[in-house]
Each structure stands twice: as C-alpha cells, then as structure tokens.
Amino acid sequence: MVRLITHNLLACHVKGCNTNNFPLEFRDVQIELREAEFNPEFLKGFMPKIEWKALVDAARQLGDTSLPLEQPEMLDDDFLKNLHHVLLEIHVEEGIMTCPNCKHDYPVLNGIPNMLLAEHEIG
Amino acid sequence: MSRPELQAPPEIYYGDTEAKKYTQNTRNQQIQANMTYRVLELLNLPPDEPAFLLDIGCGSGLSGEILDEEGYIWTGVDIAPSMLEVALEREVEGDLFLQDIGQGFGFRPGSFDGAISISVLQWLLNAETSHPTSSPPHRLNRFFTTLHSALRNPSRAVFQFYPSSDDQIQLITSTAQKAGFGGGIVVDYPNSKKAKKVFLCLFVGGGGTQQQVPTGLQGEEEDDSRVRFERRRDRERGKTKKGKRKSVKDRDWILKKKELYRKRGKEDVPLDSKYTGRRRKAVF
Numbered sequence: 556m557v558r559l560i561t562h563n564l565l566a567c568h569v570k571g572c573n574t575n576n577f578p579l580e581f582r583d584v585q586i587e588l589r590e591a592e593f594n595p596e597f598l599k600g601f602m603p604k605i606e607w608k609a610l611v612d613a614a615r616q617l618g619d620t621s622l623p624l625e626q627p628e629m630l631d632d633d634f635l636k637n638l639h640h641v642l643l644e645i646h647v648e649e650g651i652m653t654c655p656n657c658k659h660d661y662p663v664l665n666g667i668p669n670m671l672l673a674e675h676e677i678g
Numbered sequence: 679m680s681r682p683e684l685q686a687p688p689e690i691y692y693g694d695t696e697a698k699k700y701t702q703n704t705r706n707q708q709i710q711a712n713m714t715y716r717v718l719e720l721l722n723l724p725p726d727e728p729a730f731l732l733d734i735g736c737g738s739g740l741s742g743e744i745l746d747e748e749g750y751i752w753t754g755v756d757i758a759p760s761m762l763e764v765a766l767e768r769e770v771e772g773d774l775f776l777q778d779i780g781q782g783f784g785f786r787p788g789s790f791d792g793a794i795s796i797s798v799l800q801w802l803l804n805a806e807t808s809h810p811t812s813s814p815p816h817r818l819n820r821f822f823t824t825l826h827s828a829l830r831n832p833s834r835a836v837f838q839f840y841p842s843s844d845d846q847i848q849l850i851t852s853t854a855q856k857a858g859f860g861g862g863i864v865v866d867y868p869n870s871k872k873a874k875k876v877f878l879c880l881f882v883g884g885g886g887t888q889q890q891v892p893t894g895l896q897g898e899e900e901d902d903s904r905v906r907f908e909r910r911r912d913r914e915r916g917k918t919k920k921g922k923r924k925s926v927k928d929r930d931w932i933l934k935k936k937e938l939y940r941k942r943g944k945e946d947v948p949l950d951s952k953y954t955g956r957r958r959k960a961v962f
Contacts, residue, residue, distance in 0.1 A: 560730075561753050561773040568784030568824065577786065591771070597728035597751060604730075604788060643751075667762055670755075670777035670784070677781050677811040678820060 557647040557668055559617075560601070563610050567654035568670070570678035575656040578609040584650030584663075586617055591643040595635050598642070602630070614641045681800070681842065688801045692737070692758035701738040701764050710796060713838045713875065714741040717794045718748065720836045720864065720879055720892055729791035732828070734779055734837070735798030737761040739770035745794075746771045753790075755779060780817030782824035789828050792835065799839035799878065803846055818850060822857035831883035835859070838877050847876070854880055866895040929955030 567576035607626040614622055621637040652661040652668060659676070662669050682691050692700065700706060723729050729750055736742050736754025738761045745752045752772040756762055762774050777783070780802055802821065803814045810816060829835060841847045847863060854861075859880040867873040879891055932955045939947045948954075 558773055560751075561775075564753075564785050564789040566784045566786055568782050576784075594728055594749075594751075596726075597730075600727060601730060606786070665763075665766065667759075667766070667774050667776050670775050670781075671757075672778070672781050674807075674809055674811060 557652075557663055557666065558643055559610060559613055559645055560642040562613055562647070562652075563606055563642075564604070565652075567657060567659055568678065569654065569657050569659050569672060569676045572654060572657040572659070576654055578606070578613060578655075579652035579661065580655055581613065581616055581647065582651045582653060584617065585648045587646045587648050588644055589646055591639070593636065593639050595632075595639075598635050598638055599630060601642075610641065614645075617645055617647070619645065681840070683801050683804055687804075687806050689758045692761050694760045694763075697738060697758065697760040697764050700761075701740065701768075707740060710740040711744055713796050714744045714794070716866070716875070717741075717796065717836045717838055717877065718744075720877060721792050721794060721834050722892070723792055730789070732785075732790045732793040732825075733772065734793055734795035734825075735801070736765065736772070736774065738764035739768050739772070741794065741796050742770045742772050743768070755783075779821050780812070782820040783828050784824075785828035787827045788830045790833070791830055792833050793825060793829060794835070795837040795839075797838060797840060799837050799850060800841065800846070803849070815849065815853065818853040819857065822854045822859065826858045826882060829882045833882050834861075835880045835882070836877055837880075838875060841876055850878060854878070858882075862891045864892055864894045867897070868894065 562578065565577075565579055567579065569576075605626075611622050611624060614620070619641055622641055623634075627634060646666060647663055648666045650663045652663060653659070654661075659672075685691055731745060731750050731752040733742055733745065733752050733754040736756050737758070739754065742752060742754055742765070753775070754765070754770075754772050755775040755777040756765075757776070757778050759776060762776060765774055779798070802817050805812050805814060811820075825835060839850075841850070851862060859882065861878075861880040864877040864879050866875040866877070877894075933950060936947050936950065936954075
C-alpha cells in the first residue's frame, strides 16, 4: 500500500546517505487502483508539502499522465480530482524502491515496503 | 508474568498467534481505543483540518482504525510483520511500513502534521545485540532526531507508554530534549494503580508562544474493570473500630443457628437467654 503520497515523502535513511537520496526509484512494480474518499480540503493543505517534480515523474513512471509538468497556480476541481487520484488511489503492491544515491534496495512485498537496515547501515 | 518487552524483541514476541490474540481481545481493543482518543486530545490538532499523521508502532491498526473514523490521513510504521499482516487483513486506510523505529525514519523534513504512538516506547529500552547501534540511548536518539525533522513546525507528537522505572522516563525525556523537542510527561490518574497512564507530550517549535504541557486527568476513573459487588464484600468483611476483624460467630450468628436447628426438629437445642453468646469466665 505504498501510495504516491507517502512515496513523495520518503527518502533513504541509510547511514551517511544524506544528499540526492530522494526520490526513491521504482523498479518492477505492480500497481493496483483502489478508490478513496475525495477530500479537497486535505489536498489543498497538503499541496505545499509536495515535491512536484518527483510526484509527476513517479506518476508518469506508473503510467499516469494526468498531472501537468509545472505545478499550477490555480487549483480547480479537475486538477484536484487528478491529484487525488495520483496521490491516494494508486497503490504499489509489489516491486523495489532504490535509493538514487547509495543504491540501497527497499523491497515492497504485499504492499508493505521493508525499510529495515542492516547493522552497518544504521546511522 | 513479566513484561512483554523483557521476553523477546517485538518482531518475535508479536508473532502470528500473539498478533491475532492481541487484536481480537475486546478488552485490549477497548483500552487501545480509549488511549488513542486521549492521545488525539493531547495532540490538540486544529479542528476541521484533515491532518496527515504518523502512527508509530501502528501494529494491527487498532489505533489506525480510529484515525480513519476521525477523518485523518495517516501512515503507520511497525517492526512486527505479523501485526502488519493482520492490519492488511483488517483493511485499514493508511499506508504501512515495515520499519525499526530505532533505526530512524527517512521521511522528508516537515512531512507530518503530528505523530501518535500507543504502547511502543518501552520496546526501545532493551538492547538486543551488543553492537553500539542497538544500545537504547543510541536508538532513542536516532528515533527522536529523525522524528523531529519529519514533523512540521509547529506540531506535536504524543506517545503513550509503560515505563518501568523513573530512570527510563528520565532517559526518554532527556533524549527527546536533546533532539530539539519541548514538552514533557503527562500522567493521567496518578493515584490509581489500574487507570494510571503515562503520556510523553512533545512539541516541535513554539510558534512564537510557548506551548503549555497539558495537565493530566485527576481523580478516580469510574472503573469498569472492577467486579461489581466487590465493594460490598469489602464492607461486609468490615473491621471493628479497633481495627481488629469482627468475630464471625457472634451472638446473632448463634441465635440464627439455634433457630435453624429448632426448625429442622433437632432436639436438645439450648434455650435462648441473656447469656447466649457470652464468653465464660476464665476459670483457671
């Protein structure tokens, strides 16, 4: 159940991996679409936290091109619906997330990413 | 039985059977629900704003279910795979992560509007290996520093936990303060053995004004957990003014017994008199 909303917040936390550790890259993913309740207030509140480029890239990689490349100034209803779909309805069920910097693999099994580190990777 | 955190590390203690038991026990569900509501109260989020919360040690999603009901969007982390499996079966709304909180989080700064955690912190206080990164102070430090940066400014994080000594509270609060948090310990029902609950209430940033640590609830909780007639039994077992126990075989008791024997037709039941039930003189 990695949704893009959490993927957009997730950076690598391996020891010493402090720069260029975001966003994690998806590989070999299987996605599932599940409907969620539309909540425009939440989306508006969440907008400032989004790293836009990472979100659009991840969405395109998962086959959703409904979002514009540039973050729009005006938040109309259509845009919010698209954003809602991308953020909260696309679930990554299986796959691997890789840190672009240290190449650590975080496997996603059954929708749950395994974020455990080996002893030498703990900061 | 000793505390669960002393028996095995969490990912082993909460195996398949224990995870099921823990989740299906209705008493446990009730306690968890009450604590979650109280923690949300202490979190003091602005009303009418759907917040994005982090549930630390979400387990099988007992607390997450309440977050769903209250309309929060949340993300949960836990170290026990069996518990997360139960959470998947129960179809909670939040995203789940298999993560050791003692290893720290990788969330971007300012990701969450708040964090809650029910009955988790005590699990961080045991060292599983002799490696320096698994010592409790190191793990706590890593946990609190990464959590501090993952929270928005200003925001709060509230933890309910079961400390077994004052030293543990001391260690936890001092580590949290070093990580940059303000706040402190809130104790509900401090004088009650059963209803007593310890909360760690941490603040990120002051937002210009100093945030106040909320006060704990006082007084005795009306307790559903006691057997209903226990009080009467206590009273009946009552003591005399001197503090000695009242003798059970007093005059009333003897009269009652004699009456009973007569009714049953027993012969040679002594007559009642003013001397009935009195002690004899000491003859020797």
